[in-house]
Amino acid sequence: MSDMQGAARRPLSPHLQIYRPMLTMMMSIVHRITGVALYFGTFLLIVWLVAAASSDDAFATVNAVYGSWIGLIGLFGFSWALLHHMLGGLRHFIWDMGHGFGPQARELMAKLTIGGSVVLTVLLWIVIYAVKG
Amino acid sequence: MSGSSEFPGSSLRTPRRRVAGLGAAHSGTHHFWLQRVTALANVPLTLAFLAVLICVAGESPERVLATIGHPVVAIILILAIISITTHMRAGMQVVIEDYVHGEGAKVLSLVANTFFCAAMGCAGVFAILKISFGG
Numbered sequence: 001m002s003d004m005q006g007a008a009r010r011p012l013s014p015h016l017q018i019y020r021p022m023l024t025m026m027m028s029i030v031h032r033i034t035g036v037a038l039y040f041g042t043f044l045l046i047v048w049l050v051a052a053a054s055s056d057d058a059f060a061t062v063n064a065v066y067g068s069w070i071g072l073i074g075l076f077g078f079s080w081a082l083l084h085h086m087l088g089g090l091r092h093f094i095w096d097m098g099h100g101f102g103p104q105a106r107e108l109m110a111k112l113t114i115g116g117s118v119v120l121t122v123l124l125w126i127v128i129y130a131v132k133g
Numbered sequence: 134m135s136g137s138s139e140f141p142g143s144s145l146r147t148p149r150r151r152v153a154g155l156g157a158a159h160s161g162t163h164h165f166w167l168q169r170v171t172a173l174a175n176v177p178l179t180l181a182f183l184a185v186l187i188c189v190a191g192e193s194p195e196r197v198l199a200t201i202g203h204p205v206v207a208i209i210l211i212l213a214i215i216s217i218t219t220h221m222r223a224g225m226q227v228v229i230e231d232y233v234h235g236e237g238a239k240v241l242s243l244v245a246n247t248f249f250c251a252a253m254g255c256a257g258v259f260a261i262l263k264i265s266f267g268g
Binding site: 032035036038039042043045046049050052053056059060067079082086089090092093096124127128131132 | 169172173175179183187190194197198217228257259
């Protein structure tokens with residue numbers, strides 16, 4: 001009774017370590033990780049807005065931190081997470097419509113999500129540096 | 134899946150439960166729908182937010198505040214913050230329900246998630262309103 005023998009002997013359903021890693025599986029995991037990263041990244045955005053609304057000193061401090069090389073690396077990662085999560089979300093919309101469940105379609109969409117997010121992020125920062133020098 | 138229609142007596146769910154359509158979680162599709170509606174809104178709103186951020190990047194504080202405070206820009210940013218924080222709460226709720234199994238820790242995490250998203254949303258909206266109204 002106290003050592004719960006019956007419960008302990010039941011087999012567990014297979015989990016992650018059983019399966020060979022696949023691209024679609026990885027994109028699902030990355031979608032969740034980028035979502036959680038964006039959750040905390042939003043904090044940085046709100047800090048920037050509140051600093052802008054508070055005082056020139058506070059705004060200058062936050063801008064200096066975000067504009068430093070380590071801050072820019074963070075913003076680069078933030079923008080990639082945003083674009084990846086957005087493309088992943090569009091993929092979910094296609095599934096919601098009842099399309100793209102076949103082996104080729106879902107594999108193609110997984111490749112477009114990761115490839116598209118990387119290409120769009122690099123393009124975004126090229127545009128930023130082209131416009132802002 | 135088709136069991137209930139082909140063999141009406143084989144389902145454990147009562148007819149009343151089927152009519153209510155709320156499923157095992159007793160909340161129906163509300164959470165799913167909220168997540169998808171905010172996701173759809175987030176696509177144009179975050180892209181607009183991104184465009185505003187690129188426009189004001191590196192500009193003087195006066196120019197930044199003037200741009201953010203412009204009524205059209207402020208309205209778009211406020212809509213974005215409301216949609217984003219609502220989507221954040223819905224998404225993190227699923228993550229918590231998947232990974233936090235202890236009942237006490239789960240309830241605390243879910244409440245903390247709500248508090249965090251509400252605080253982020255309120256702070257962001259207030260900051261934009263203050264900038265816009267010329268604080």
